[in-house]
Structure formats: C-alpha cells, structure tokens
Amino acid sequence: SLVVTQQPSVSVAPGQTARILCGANNIGSYSVHWYQQRPGQAPMLVVYDDDDRASGIPERISGSNSGNPATLTIHRVEAEDEADYYCQLWDTGSSHWVFGGGTKLTVL
Amino acid sequence: QLVESGGGVVQPGRSLRLSCAASGFTFSHHGMHWVRQAPGKGLEWVAVMSFDGDNIYYSDSVRGRLTISRDNSKNTLYLHMNDLRTEDTAVYYCARVQRWEGLLDALDLWGRGTSVIVSS
Numbered sequence: 001s002l003v004v005t006q007q008p009s010v011s012v013a014p015g016q017t018a019r020i021l022c023g024a025n026n027i028g029s030y031s032v033h034w035y036q037q038r039p040g041q042a043p044m045l046v047v048y049d050d051d052d053r054a055s056g057i058p059e060r061i062s063g064s065n066s067g068n069p070a071t072l073t074i075h076r077v078e079a080e081d082e083a084d085y086y087c088q089l090w091d092t093g094s095s096h097w098v099f100g101g102g103t104k105l106t107v108l
Numbered sequence: 109q110l111v112e113s114g115g116g117v118v119q120p121g122r123s124l125r126l127s128c129a130a131s132g133f134t135f136s137h138h139g140m141h142w143v144r145q146a147p148g149k150g151l152e153w154v155a156v157m158s159f160d161g162d163n164i165y166y167s168d169s170v171r172g173r174l175t176i177s178r179d180n181s182k183n184t185l186y187l188h189m190n191d192l193r194t195e196d197t198a199v200y201y202c203a204r205v206q207r208w209e210g211l212l213d214a215l216d217l218w219g220r221g222t223s224v225i226v227s228s
Binding site for chain 2: 084102
C-alpha cells in the first residue's frame, strides 16, 4: 500500500516561511489535502485538492503539488501557526485513505 | 456541527458503540468518516461511508472488528466496535466529506472526538 512521508518537525522564526513536505510515490497524480491540528484541538482542513484554501484560511497559507513532494507553504509565520500538520490522500490501489505521519511546526 | 459520544474505558475483547450526532447541515447528502488518534500519535483513518450507505471502506487494521453505519433519519453516524484491543485506544473523530454526495474528497468538518481506552 501507499506510504506517505512527512518530516517530523519544522522550526521557523516569526515572519519567516515554513515549508511542510508530503512525499509519496507519484504523488503528483493524487489530490492532496492538508489539515492543521493545534494542541488539544480537533484537526481542521486548511488546503484541499492540492492548492485550494479552505474557508477562512489566510492567503499566506498555500499548497502545491507539481511533483514529489507536495508542499504546504506558510508565509509570514505567526505564533498561531504552531501546530501539527497532516497531509492526506486517497490511495486508489488499496481504496484506503492515507495520512502522512504529521509535521510539528514550531514557531521559535 | 458534529458531536461524538459513547467513548469510555473498556476491557479487551469487549464491545462499544460510538455515535456522531450531526446538525446544521444536510447530513443525508454527505459521506462521513471515522478517524482516530492514539495518545501522542498521528491521525489514522478508520472507515468511510457514502451519503447513502452504499459505499463503505475500512482500514486493514479494523476491518472485521469495527463497523461503520449511519441513520440518516436521525442525522447520526455510528462506529460499532467489537473485539476491542489495547491498540484501539485512541480519540475517535467523525468528519464530514466536503463535497455534496462526494466520497473521495477532503474532510471539512470535524467533531471534537470521543476517547476510547481499552485496558484490563
């Protein structure tokens, strides 16, 4: 079955740019969705279908998937962005949804 | 919104039924998922059911023990959990498929979760 990988952690200073990566074999052929989970809270959709922002998500957050890896980019990082981020995609081969292992974004 | 209930502490091998009550949208036209998160771990997809109940998929780790169902007349999603194992210990979230009558789309509405602890 498809294996989806994410870097365990990313640390950036406020105002800088964070790039969170999602890797899988031939990932460009999949639609990738991204979720943010703040400590103690439920996950929240931030980007769907590779690059569409969910309702209420600021423009400084964007997604792309033009090859391996897919990327969630957060410009002008703020303290409120500190969270775990998960990518998700549908594995047509196994008919399973697959989450990446998650990336913990720390704002220094 | 989505509100899960039914979690608790249960012994290995026993059963439990989780519920997810939906409100504020047309439940009968949205596919629904269960996703779980073990303590300190990442998200793990469990199961999905289409809006009409005709299409169901399970993760390999739960197939045959956990069963997803829904009652559109009650706006409620269920997860029937049998032969529970310690590795089923997790917070269980229900989540809505974003697109009307879609199935393979993002999850745009999540409940706050209900905790299941399997322990002797």
